Amino acid sequence: MQAISIYIRFLFQRLFVSIGLIVIVVGGYVCKVNHISFGLLNFICYISHEDEKNEFWLYQVEYLIFVFIVTTIATIILIYFYKNHKNKRRKIRKKYIDLFVKSIFSYLYAETTLEQMKKMKFLYKLWKRLRNEYAKRLYLNLLRQIYLETEGEIHDRIDQFINGLEYNSFIRAYFLSPFLRNNLFSLKFIRDFKIQGYEKDIINLIHRVNLIPAKVKLIKPAALATLIQIEKFNDLLFLVENQIDISTWETNFLIISLPISCKDKIHYKALISSNLTSLSTLGIILANLNGKNEFKNDIKSKIIYDRYNNEEAILAFASFADDLNDFEFLISIFKVTTEIAQIRILKLLIKCSNVVLTTQFLERVVKNDSYPLKIAAIQSLLQLDMFIILKLKKSDNIVVRQACNHVLDFNM
Amino acid sequence: MFVEFICLVNSFFIIYACALFAVYISITILSFFEMKKYINRNRYIDYRVLMSFYKLPSVSIIAPAYNESKTIVENIYCLLNTHYQNFEIIIVNDGSKDNTLEIVIDHFKLIKVQQACDMVLDCKPIKAIYKSKNSAYNHLVIVDKENGGKADALNAGINVSQKELFLAIDVDCIIEPDALLRMVKPFLDNKEVVVATGGVVRIANSCEIKNGEIVNVYYPSNFWAKFQILEYFRAFTMGRMAWSKLNGLLIISGAFGLFDKKRVIKAGGYDKSSVGEDLELVVRLRRYMHEIEKIKYKVEFIPDPLCWTEVPETYKALSRQRNRWTRGGVDTVLKHKRMFLNPKYGLIGMISFPYWFLFEWLAPIIQFVGIVYFVLITILGKLDVTVFVLLTVFVLSFSVMYSVFSIFLETYSYDKYHNAKNKMQAFIFIFIEMIIYQPLNMYFSLSGNYDYFF
Numbered sequence: 125m126q127a128i129s130i131y132i133r134f135l136f137q138r139l140f141v142s143i144g145l146i147v148i149v150v151g152g153y154v155c156k157v158n159h160i161s162f163g164l165l166n167f168i169c170y171i172s173h174e175d176e177k178n179e180f181w182l183y184q185v186e187y188l189i190f191v192f193i194v195t196t197i198a199t200i201i202l203i204y205f206y207k208n209h210k211n212k213r214r215k216i217r218k219k220y221i222d223l224f225v226k227s228i229f230s231y232l233y234a235e236t237t238l239e240q241m242k243k244m245k246f247l248y249k250l251w252k253r254l255r256n257e258y259a260k261r262l263y264l265n266l267l268r269q270i271y272l273e274t275e276g277e278i279h280d281r282i283d284q285f286i287n288g289l290e291y292n293s294f295i296r297a298y299f300l301s302p303f304l305r306n307n308l309f310s311l312k313f314i315r316d317f318k319i320q321g322y323e324k325d326i327i328n329l330i331h332r333v334n335l336i337p338a339k340v341k342l343i344k345p346a347a348l349a350t351l352i353q354i355e356k357f358n359d360l361l362f363l364v365e366n367q368i369d370i371s372t373w374e375t376n377f378l379i380i381s382l383p384i385s386c387k388d389k390i391h392y393k394a395l396i397s398s399n400l401t402s403l404s405t406l407g408i409i410l411a412n413l414n415g416k417n418e419f420k421n422d423i424k425s426k427i428i429y430d431r432y433n434n435e436e437a438i439l440a441f442a443s444f445a446d447d448l449n450d451f452e453f454l455i456s457i458f459k460v461t462t463e464i465a466q467i468r469i470l471k472l473l474i475k476c477s478n479v480v481l482t483t484q485f486l487e488r489v490v491k492n493d494s495y496p497l498k499i500a501a502i503q504s505l506l507q508l509d510m511f512i513i514l515k516l517k518k519s520d521n522i523v524v525r526q527a528c529n530h531v532l533d534f535n536m
Numbered sequence: 537m538f539v540e541f542i543c544l545v546n547s548f549f550i551i552y553a554c555a556l557f558a559v560y561i562s563i564t565i566l567s568f569f570e571m572k573k574y575i576n577r578n579r580y581i582d583y584r585v586l587m588s589f590y591k592l593p594s595v596s597i598i599a600p601a602y603n604e605s606k607t608i609v610e611n612i613y614c615l616l617n618t619h620y621q622n623f624e625i626i627i628v629n630d631g632s633k634d635n636t637l638e639i640v641i642d643h644f645k646l647i648k649v650q651q652a653c654d655m656v657l658d659c660k661p662i663k664a665i666y667k668s669k670n671s672a673y674n675h676l677v678i679v680d681k682e683n684g685g686k687a688d689a690l691n692a693g694i695n696v697s698q699k700e701l702f703l704a705i706d707v708d709c710i711i712e713p714d715a716l717l718r719m720v721k722p723f724l725d726n727k728e729v730v731v732a733t734g735g736v737v738r739i740a741n742s743c744e745i746k747n748g749e750i751v752n753v754y755y756p757s758n759f760w761a762k763f764q765i766l767e768y769f770r771a772f773t774m775g776r777m778a779w780s781k782l783n784g785l786l787i788i789s790g791a792f793g794l795f796d797k798k799r800v801i802k803a804g805g806y807d808k809s810s811v812g813e814d815l816e817l818v819v820r821l822r823r824y825m826h827e828i829e830k831i832k833y834k835v836e837f838i839p840d841p842l843c844w845t846e847v848p849e850t851y852k853a854l855s856r857q858r859n860r861w862t863r864g865g866v867d868t869v870l871k872h873k874r875m876f877l878n879p880k881y882g883l884i885g886m887i888s889f890p891y892w893f894l895f896e897w898l899a900p901i902i903q904f905v906g907i908v909y910f911v912l913i914t915i916l917g918k919l920d921v922t923v924f925v926l927l928t929v930f931v932l933s934f935s936v937m938y939s940v941f942s943i944f945l946e947t948y949s950y951d952k953y954h955n956a957k958n959k960m961q962a963f964i965f966i967f968i969e970m971i972i973y974q975p976l977n978m979y980f981s982l983s984g985n986y987d988y989f990f
Binding site: 182185186188189192193195196199200202203206207210304305308341342371372373374375376377379380409413494495496498499523526527529530532533 | 576577579580581585586588589590591592649650651652653654698721723724725727923926927929930933934936937940941943944947948951954959963
């Protein structure tokens with residue numbers, strides 16, 4: 125029942141306009157045509173006049189001309205009203221913002237407790253008096269912005285005010301709304317004010333929007349970013365438990381939204397060993413970024429399991445590589461990985477203790493591989509053994525000579 | 537017998553017109569919903585957040601330049617304004633006969649470098665590669681090569697490029713500072729592989745430009761440019777948006793398109809023998825994905841007006857451009873004719889390709905045949921004036937509706953031409969266009985076909 129009422133609240137206008145349009149178009153056609161049949165059903169239009177002179181197809185052409193002209197006029201009117209509506213909305217917005225800024229700031233800068241209480245009561249009354257959805261959104265958004273951009277006493281006063289505000293039914297309605305904009309609004313509000321009680325709903329929302337392509341790309345990252353602000357969820361275990369698959373965009377979004385303080389709380393092992401590649405990649409990236417080299421072996425097992433599709437694992441493992449075995453392992457997988465990972469391996473090989481093994485390998489790459497790899501290998505050789513470079517510079521192979529010149533020109 | 541023949545021809549024209557209108561109406565509906573979805577979805581995205589992303593593909597901006605000495609410095613500054621993490625700008629001097637290269641070397645304090653590159657794509661020899669001594673321009677790479685045309689210059693740029701994606705752009709285009717961030721987004725948020733993205737190109741004639749950025753947008757004052765603005769509205773805000781929704785887009789403007797470099801190289805790069813290298817590349821890339829990789833992929837289109845270009849302002853330049861576009865289209869259709877109605881290529885073979893053939897290539901030819909037919913039956917006294925007037929009004933009313941709707945979509949989406957005078961001019965030119973520009977366009981297409989075949 126609640127869902128139905130919410131849908132009616134948000135969709136009523138559109139439903140009304142759509143039904144109106146259908147009635148006009150079909151009605152117009154029925155008025156023009158004497159007789160319509162759908163299979164066994166026959167409809168006779170009694171208000172139209174019989175006109176035997178014109179053929180039926182000409183009626184249809186006339187009708188279509190009529191529809192085109194009406195649509196053209198309607199579109200021109202729509203352009204006019206749309207522009208007017210935009211201007212009007214801008215003015216209304218300014219009016220509301222002026223009122224809210226004045227009221228909120230008089231509360232924030234109230235000097236005595238009594239005055240503060242008085243202003244707070246006024247703000248609560250103002251919220252209750254607002255009948256317009258748009259105004260309510262503006263009101264809450266303004267509070268949210270001030271809350272995010274301030275700290276200390278002002279920040280605390282907004283927090284104190286929000287705790288007493290009766291926003292719950294409004295936020296819940298927006299959370300359940302069929303419109304993306306409303307969902308996002310509520311998610312941001314929940315995230316920034318760290319409102320409890322929506323955790324289960326958010327996880328359900330994530331599962332639900334997975335089935336709606338139009339929503340998933342925006343709602344899912346916002347929902348994930350909201351969840352990880354809550355202490356219970358910032359170990360990211362919920363992703364594994366609920367098998368939430370994430371895109372590259374969401375991976376990036378999670379990485380930048382994750383509070384720095386929860387770096388040690390993350391459940392790296394569960395993420396890395398997840399059977400979902402995206403979660404495993406997220407775990408590997410986070411372990412790499414946060415320098416968690418205790419997970420080196422977990423990452424290595426991931427590479428062995430799927431060495432063709434694990435660029436991130438190789439990049440992370442290469443960053444953690446410190447003993448000879450690690451470098452030997454990296455050399456052994458060199459041929460089957462991506463170019464980005466290959467370049468990273470070539471650059472990190474200078475840390476290997478076995479210089480002979482490294483230089484031989486690098487020399488082989490310079491002679492046999494593509495230009496980007498040749499260049500990366502020569503750059504590493506430059507730091508290991510200058511004499512090899514001088515030898516390669518005189519190579520019979522023009523491509524090798526060019527690559528050497530390239531590196532020397534850029535580096536020296 | 538003769539009457540039956542006339543009936544048959546009449547029926548053909550009516551069926552063809554109705555099919556064309558049905559396709560255009562479908563395009564209108566699809567583009568409206570796709571645009572609405574895109575705006576709703578992207579209105580709340582702060583693209584600056586991408587700058588702090590961990591995993592963002594690196595991009596080479598490749599801009600071929602030929603005899604651009606007058607504007608090249610300003611153009612490079614515009615490209616240097618781009619907001620992105622990891623990118624390079626490759627200007628390919630395609631054997632300019634003026635002093636384009638000398639101006640750039642002098643202004644940006646360039647020195648010759650020994651940059652090695654894999655010549656994976658065929659192109660004319662590269663004479664030298666330059667980089668700037670000034671670290672402020674360390675994104676900039678200038679490639680000097682022998683003249684070989686735009687496709688050849690782009691291939692040379694791809695050979696020199698060291699990044700994962702490349703943005704092919706006309707050097708005289710002005711791009712919005714956040715253009716790359718917006719163009720790259722589909723590569724990040726799709727589960728399917730994205731092989732290319734295209735963006736809306738808008739007309740910069742008469743716009744106010746300061747420090748390589750569009751400051752004020754005005755409706756062009758030039759007579760020919762005024763028509764093209766309507767044409768660009770229809771093509772970009774409607775046509776391409778709808779084809780993108782169906783994942784059937786066959787063209788990404790040569791003035792502004794982002795591609796997956798590795799896949800373009802595997803597909804063979806730009807075809808130097810084609811005059812419509814942009815269309816040809818997208819078709820070949822799609823063919824490569826269907827024939828070789830055989831995985832689900834997408835060619836995306838972004839409705840944000842991110843790139844501004846100067847359009848021809850003279851009759852001669854316009855006729856040359858349209859003639860070239862027609863030849864390019866015909867050439868591509870014929871080169872890849874095996875895709876036509878071939879279910880192996882999915883929607884591209886069964887819908888996009890037939891559409892291109894029937895309604896892009898054949899439309900001006902059928903239009904011309906229709907005019908000749910009208911003259912003939914008038915001379916023979918077989919013209920039914922009532923039917924003729926009715927059908928003419930039918931075609932014109934549809935044409936007006938379609939153009940008006942494209943103006944509506946522009947207003948609804950970005951409203952760059954927001955002042956009322958601009959809108960008024962656009963409405964007036966819808967009517968003038970039908971009398972002057974559309975017949976001329978038909979003529980340009982016919983001459984392009986004639987030049988291609990004879």
